[in-house]
Amino acid sequence: MSEFCKAPPGSLAVSSESLPILPTAVPVPAQPLRALLDTAESELLAWLATIGEKKFRAGQIRRWMISRRIQAFDQMTDLSAVLRQQLTEHFSFSSLQTVRHQVAADRTEKLLLRLHDGELVECVLMRDPGRRTVCVSTQVGCAMGCVFCASGLLGVKRDLTAAEIFEQVLVLHRLMEDDEKITNVVVMGIGEPLANYRNLMQALDMLCSDDGFGLGARRITVSTVGLPMQIREFARCGRQFNLAVSLHAPNDELRTQIVPVNKGTGLQEIIAAADDYFEITGRRVSYEYVLLAGVNDQPHHAEELSRLLRGRNCHVNLIPMNGVTELVMTAPGEPRTHQFCELLKDRGIPATVRKRKGADIDAACGQLRLNRTATDAASKDE
Ligand code: SAH
Numbered sequence: 001m002s003e004f005c006k007a008p009p010g011s012l013a014v015s016s017e018s019l020p021i022l023p024t025a026v027p028v029p030a031q032p033l034r035a036l037l038d039t040a041e042s043e044l045l046a047w048l049a050t051i052g053e054k055k056f057r058a059g060q061i062r063r064w065m066i067s068r069r070i071q072a073f074d075q076m077t078d079l080s081a082v083l084r085q086q087l088t089e090h091f092s093f094s095s096l097q098t099v100r101h102q103v104a105a106d107r108t109e110k111l112l113l114r115l116h117d118g119e120l121v122e123c124v125l126m127r128d129p130g131r132r133t134v135c136v137s138t139q140v141g142c143a144m145g146c147v148f149c150a151s152g153l154l155g156v157k158r159d160l161t162a163a164e165i166f167e168q169v170l171v172l173h174r175l176m177e178d179d180e181k182i183t184n185v186v187v188m189g190i191g192e193p194l195a196n197y198r199n200l201m202q203a204l205d206m207l208c209s210d211d212g213f214g215l216g217a218r219r220i221t222v223s224t225v226g227l228p229m230q231i232r233e234f235a236r237c238g239r240q241f242n243l244a245v246s247l248h249a250p251n252d253e254l255r256t257q258i259v260p261v262n263k264g265t266g267l268q269e270i271i272a273a274a275d276d277y278f279e280i281t282g283r284r285v286s287y288e289y290v291l292l293a294g295v296n297d298q299p300h301h302a303e304e305l306s307r308l309l310r311g312r313n314c315h316v317n318l319i320p321m322n323g324v325t326e327l328v329m330t331a332p333g334e335p336r337t338h339q340f341c342e343l344l345k346d347r348g349i350p351a352t353v354r355k356r357k358g359a360d361i362d363a364a365c366g367q368l369r370l371n372r373t374a375t376d377a378a379s380k381d382e
Helices: 042-051 058-065 079-092 163-174 195-209 227-236 252-260 260-264 269-283 299-309 334-346 367-381
Strands: 097-103 109-114 122-127 131-135 140-141 156-159 183-187 218-223 242-246 285-291 314-320 349-351
Touching: 097 367, 109 163, 109 367, 122 163, 122 367, 140 195, 156 195, 163 195, 163 367, 183 195, 195 218, 218 227, 227 242, 227 269, 227 299, 242 269, 252 260, 269 285, 269 299, 285 334, 299 314, 299 334, 314 334, 334 349
Parallel strands: 131 183, 183 218, 218 242, 242 285, 285 314, 314 349
Antiparallel strands: 097 109, 109 122, 122 131, 140 156
16 A cells, blocks of 8 residues: 555555644534434334424425435425424434635535544536536445555545435535426435445435435446445345446456455456346446556556456556555656556457546545545644
């Protein structure tokens, strides 16, 4: 790992000069009121019973919560004023607070959000003609440790709840104009979504619900480092979500250097699980491949990758690395990127280079959180 890092060999991935070491035990303040979206249906029903309200109110309240139209309990106009007041006293409507809002020249918008316990996550709204894509996080930090990724530099703190995942979409939706509509969701923010499987699935359910955004599963893409067991579970969930697998290398030796969790799994097992995903859902799997100059971007890597994926109905998404301040790795130049893509296509593997969005803001996944965490830690030290 150290060879990819500006930190001296043997130290953490983050340069100790630029990032003060965080205290190990960060006190987590209790959430004053529980987010209603995170309250189990049975609990909500029990609470309604204690205040003498009818059962059907639970469905009414839930529909309002995921409806994207309101921002406070008081706007639930078909509930009595008393019930709205009781909801306000017992639950929090939203658990996310915007700490930073960046708007890029191409109108990509990125938010840094604070959770009830002070932790930070990022989400992004991307605009293309006829398409509005939101990208959400699923964990605070990441345990996968991919050497080019800002999200994992400080490890993982905790999973996001289903409400925290879903609410990112609600918050981004509020940034949009009246005539804009979310068309796609990509689960490609901070964290490993399949390591937080249950909450992810609950959040996706809310997104697909007719009471929510009513998004078709085919509009939603979940990106994973490649956890075979969870990929198979995802395949059997009965929905046609898109699966993207982060490959980044055509052989295990190189992949284990770039994606350390590969050590316990291996490419063959991951690709076999992805094949099962295609078999069961009929959805073509995409493979993401972050191009790192001088590391995995040579013509022989493209050839090896084409051999690895040959005969599969798949697609390779080439992503020139977004710069991360703390890391030495960079993206290859345009000619090398183009050559890599052409080599794959010549060998029958459909491939495209991902368009860079929001290049003038801190678009690398996890960079905003990393910067902010470092600043907060520095100010605590003062
Ligand atoms: N843990 C999941 C999802 C998180 S990131 C996964 O590994 O797929 C979504 C995609 O962004 C992944 O393919 C990840 O490898 C890529 N990514 C992370 N950091 C990047 C960077 N600095 N530049 C380009 N792509 C990056």
